[in-house]
Amino acid sequence: MNKILIANRGEIAVRIIRACRELGIKTVAVFSTIDRDALHCRLADESYCIGSPPSKHSYLSIPQLMSVAAVSGSDAIHPGYGFLAENHKFARVCEQYQIKFIGPTSKHIKQLGDKLTAKQLAKNEGVPLLSGSDEPLHTFEEAQAAAKKIGYPLIIKAAAGGGGRGMRIVRSAKHLQENFLTAQREAETFFGNAQVFIEKFLTSPRHVEIQLVADEFGNAIHLGERDCSIQRRHQKIIEESPCPTITKKIRTQLGNAALKIARSVKYISLGTVEFLLDRDNSFYFIEMNTRIQVEHPITELVTGIDLVKEQIRIACGEKIDLKGSNFQPRGHAIECRINAEDAITFAPNPGRVHDFHLPSGPGIRIDSMLVKDCYIPPDYDSMIAKLIAYGNNREEALNRMRRALQEMQVNGIKTNINFHLKVIDHPTFRKGDISTNFIDELLSTSK
Ligand code: MV4
Numbered sequence: 001m002n003k004i005l006i007a008n009r010g011e012i013a014v015r016i017i018r019a020c021r022e023l024g025i026k027t028v029a030v031f032s033t034i035d036r037d038a039l040h041c042r043l044a045d046e047s048y049c050i051g052s053p054p055s056k057h058s059y060l061s062i063p064q065l066m067s068v069a070a071v072s073g074s075d076a077i078h079p080g081y082g083f084l085a086e087n088h089k090f091a092r093v094c095e096q097y098q099i100k101f102i103g104p105t106s107k108h109i110k111q112l113g114d115k116l117t118a119k120q121l122a123k124n125e126g127v128p129l130l131s132g133s134d135e136p137l138h139t140f141e142e143a144q145a146a147a148k149k150i151g152y153p154l155i156i157k158a159a160a161g162g163g164g165r166g167m168r169i170v171r172s173a174k175h176l177q178e179n180f181l182t183a184q185r186e187a188e189t190f191f192g193n194a195q196v197f198i199e200k201f202l203t204s205p206r207h208v209e210i211q212l213v214a215d216e217f218g219n220a221i222h223l224g225e226r227d228c229s230i231q232r233r234h235q236k237i238i239e240e241s242p243c244p245t246i247t248k249k250i251r252t253q254l255g256n257a258a259l260k261i262a263r264s265v266k267y268i269s270l271g272t273v274e275f276l277l278d279r280d281n282s283f284y285f286i287e288m289n290t291r292i293q294v295e296h297p298i299t300e301l302v303t304g305i306d307l308v309k310e311q312i313r314i315a316c317g318e319k320i321d322l323k324g325s326n327f328q329p330r331g332h333a334i335e336c337r338i339n340a341e342d343a344i345t346f347a348p349n350p351g352r353v354h355d356f357h358l359p360s361g362p363g364i365r366i367d368s369m370l371v372k373d374c375y376i377p378p379d380y381d382s383m384i385a386k387l388i389a390y391g392n393n394r395e396e397a398l399n400r401m402r403r404a405l406q407e408m409q410v411n412g413i414k415t416n417i418n419f420h421l422k423v424i425d426h427p428t429f430r431k432g433d434i435s436t437n438f439i440d441e442l443l444s445t446s447k
Helices: 010-023 039-043 062-072 088-096 106-113 115-124 140-150 173-191 248-264 296-303 307-315 322-326 394-407 417-424 438-445
Strands: 003-006 026-032 046-051 076-078 154-158 168-170 196-200 206-214 220-232 235-241 269-277 283-289 332-339 351-353 355-357 364-368 374-376 383-391 409-411
Touching (some): 003 010, 010 026, 010 039, 010 307, 010 383, 026 039, 046 062, 062 088, 088 106, 106 115, 115 283, 140 173, 140 196, 154 173, 168 173, 206 248, 206 307, 235 296, 235 417, 248 269, 332 417
Parallel strands (some): 003 076, 026 046
Antiparallel strands (some): 154 168, 154 196, 206 220, 220 235, 235 332
């Protein structure tokens, strides 16, 4: 592989360019008109404008991306996360044009991207699932019959949904109809697929995910878990690895369950298998992500493996190193997503960053696209940096995170840095005694 086109922007485009540089591979950046001075354009060997700021006219435009790939002579495309990263049609177009899509095959993306087909695969492999409707529900009557079997509270999910979009929690039969019809309508408008299904809703689980690495020779390993329970409106805010309550035994069980799913489809590339982990350590498969994830650096810190380089090497047809087959983490890593947002309303707060200071020192890593006077446009995600702290244990990692959050300064836009400080010093969070409800509880008690 000589040249990779990065079909993305922001910190992940920068992260991918860094991996390519270390591997001696040339890079091609693409940008919308609002991003012409962005860091990813400065760092890449070449850069091309692909359209106007709205994503669908630029970063989501398959014809524009394929044209740049052809003109620049790129051998491969790295999609990053978001945008086209889990679009099986885009992966298919790359396959047809013989441009390597750095990720799994279009067939894997299609199979595993649909939550219902992914759950069916898991079920066939004996991986535990929550009780739910195994088939898509077409009418309210079908939903009613399924709800009767499953009981309340329940959750309605879109088969094609992701990242919590299109989900609705229903606490009693009285609210089933309105929620079912809204969920169906939203699934159609957001994902172009009206298929929805019902699952038993777990009220205070942890959200944990297993990192997988698999090559085209049938080798697959897991690299332990990330605890992603700290979310607001299904946006992750803080992630950590390892999960503070998971034992070696549970880690091995989760890892093996994730590997069964991957092996059943001869999965290739990086992948993340999401589970809900209940108080009694029972766990349930919920979905799989077929891309590099935002929170991948915490796994890099506790494993010493550069996941993006590994992903590129696998796409080049190389074998993975099997030494990680009975993986246990070393130390502890935490990531805080720094967003350009209003502290009270959480609304995005785009604008120009006049000046900033990024923390450094022992155990601190920052993945960011900030440069002097850079502009954070309103058109894309509001994340401006990932602040990642590593320590020999959780306490050291958290104390380093606190110190780094205190050092960090961003002038010109509002950020959630102070919100992070509150969370990481909250007694419940310090104890590691968290669940998916933590943020909602924190916000309702601090009002
Ligand atoms: C659930 C759940 C409880 N029960 N499914 C959210 C993101 C998506 N990937 C899966 N998610 C969840 N699915 C069932 N059957 C809880 C979550 C969830 C969550 C729910 C409400 C508030 C915060 C949450 C944080 C993480 C996961």
